[in-house]
Amino acid sequence: MELIDRHGRVATDLRVSLTDRCNLRCQYCMPAEGLDWLPTEDTLTDDELNRLIRIGVEVLGIRDVRFTGGEPLLRRSLPSIVATTKALPSRPRTAMTSNGLGLKHTAGALAAAGLDRVNISLDTTDPATFERITRRNRLHDVIDGLAAAHEAGLRPVKINAVLLRGINDHEAPDLLRWSMKHEYELRFIEQMPLDAQHGWSREAMVTADETLALLGDHFRLTPLDGRGSAPAEKFLVDDGPHTVGIIGSVTKPFCGDCNRVRLTADGQIMNCLFAREESDLRASMRAGASDVQIAERWAAAMMTKLPGHGIDDPTFLQSDRPMSAIGG
Numbered sequence: 001m002e003l004i005d006r007h008g009r010v011a012t013d014l015r016v017s018l019t020d021r022c023n024l025r026c027q028y029c030m031p032a033e034g035l036d037w038l039p040t041e042d043t044l045t046d047d048e049l050n051r052l053i054r055i056g057v058e059v060l061g062i063r064d065v066r067f068t069g070g071e072p073l074l075r076r077s078l079p080s081i082v083a084t085t086k087a088l089p090s091r092p093r094t095a096m097t098s099n100g101l102g103l104k105h106t107a108g109a110l111a112a113a114g115l116d117r118v119n120i121s122l123d124t125t126d127p128a129t130f131e132r133i134t135r136r137n138r139l140h141d142v143i144d145g146l147a148a149a150h151e152a153g154l155r156p157v158k159i160n161a162v163l164l165r166g167i168n169d170h171e172a173p174d175l176l177r178w179s180m181k182h183e184y185e186l187r188f189i190e191q192m193p194l195d196a197q198h199g200w201s202r203e204a205m206v207t208a209d210e211t212l213a214l215l216g217d218h219f220r221l222t223p224l225d226g227r228g229s230a231p232a233e234k235f236l237v238d239d240g241p242h243t244v245g246i247i248g249s250v251t252k253p254f255c256g257d258c259n260r261v262r263l264t265a266d267g268q269i270m271n272c273l274f275a276r277e278e279s280d281l282r283a284s285m286r287a288g289a290s291d292v293q294i295a296e297r298w299a300a301a302m303m304t305k306l307p308g309h310g311i312d313d314p315t316f317l318q319s320d321r322p323m324s325a326i327g328g
């Protein structure tokens, strides 16, 4: 069985949300007061989560598993979940997308458990700008977490940065210089309409082209081939060896090559980041479904995957779930 959709795309990359909770409050993601977190009884247990990952990998052809959230480091059992995933016979590639808080203390254990690499979100190296964007004074923790990840061999260490007009867009060249100095691979991401407050606007979004122009005043950027199904378009900076990535989710969508599927912390399959329907594997599992029955339900959920995110359609409706509860 494979996770094929009506447009011929096959999902082999599973993004698993370990929790919807977070210890930051990035303005493009969550309101200052946080959100109503999922009730504990609705959240998958470790055994349930491990079972669904195993079905994805062993029955449905998943080859890459990315742990995300919310903030995945808030799930205490993360090293054991990573180890269970990596111990599957096909040894799927494992990665984590995290804000890096506390990674200083866990990077070694995660590498030992079989985590291959990490992507860390960091929009600025200025403490005041960091606090303005995330509403928390924790820049030093992220910087320590990045260094610990690099030291533990969770490489390449990638950085995800969202540029906000008038807040950190002018810092883009400095962030790139800082990332290259530390051997981190920086990618700039276009802001998407996924925030819980529904505050996104096209005018406020710093586009991929604008980001390229901002960087182009300071660096010589040469496009690199071989993007495949990866969201980031890569550019060689000056004469290399460093690169910078631009993830133009809105203005340069990569949906035609999409190989992703998402499992939320409460056991719902979302066939797209912008899906308006979910498929409830937790209910099937708790009702006693077999592995094959669960796999069939999961495969069926792929059939309604839309060809693209449709942000430009006049009928576009933002998902009821915010990014933090989907598994961004």
Ligand SMILES: Nc1nc2c(ncn2[C@@H]2O[C@H](COP(=O)(O)OP(=O)(O)OP(=O)(O)O)[C@@H](O)[C@H]2O)c(=O)[nH]1
Residues within 6 Å of the ligand: 068, 097, 119, 158, 160, 189, 192, 230, 231, 232, 247, 249, 260, 273, 309, 328
């Ligand atoms: N439109 C869209 N954007 C995505 C998707 N997955 C990730 N992104 C965007 O890309 C950003 C970076 O995602 P990551 O979690 O670092 O994953 P990635 O870029 O696929 O990871 P790599 O394999 O390391 O390149 C996210 O913050 C999202 O904004 C997706 O399926 N669709």
Ligand SMILES: C[S@@+](CC[C@H](N)C(=O)[O-])C[C@H]1O[C@@H](n2cnc3c(N)ncnc32)[C@H](O)[C@@H]1O
Residues within 6 Å of the ligand: 022, 028, 029, 068, 069, 070, 071, 072, 097, 098, 099, 119, 120, 121, 160, 161, 162, 189, 190, 191, 192, 193, 194, 195, 323, 324, 327, 328
């Ligand atoms: C939702 S977070 C979850 C993992 C972790 N908490 C983190 O921040 O890396 C995953 C990624 O989504 C990005 N993100 C959040 N809201 C976004 C938005 N509205 N548009 C684009 N990217 C967004 C973050 O910058 C981060 O890189």
Ligand code: SF4
Residues within 6 Å of the ligand: 022, 023, 024, 025, 026, 029, 030, 069, 070, 071, 099, 121, 324
């Ligand atoms: S982007 Fe990540 S770190 Fe920031 S609030 Fe959302 S989940 Fe938390």
Ligand code: SF4
Residues within 6 Å of the ligand: 253, 254, 255, 256, 258, 259, 260, 271, 272, 273, 274, 306, 307, 308, 309
């Ligand atoms: S928006 Fe949906 S279809 Fe497009 S790349 Fe993301 S998950 Fe895939």
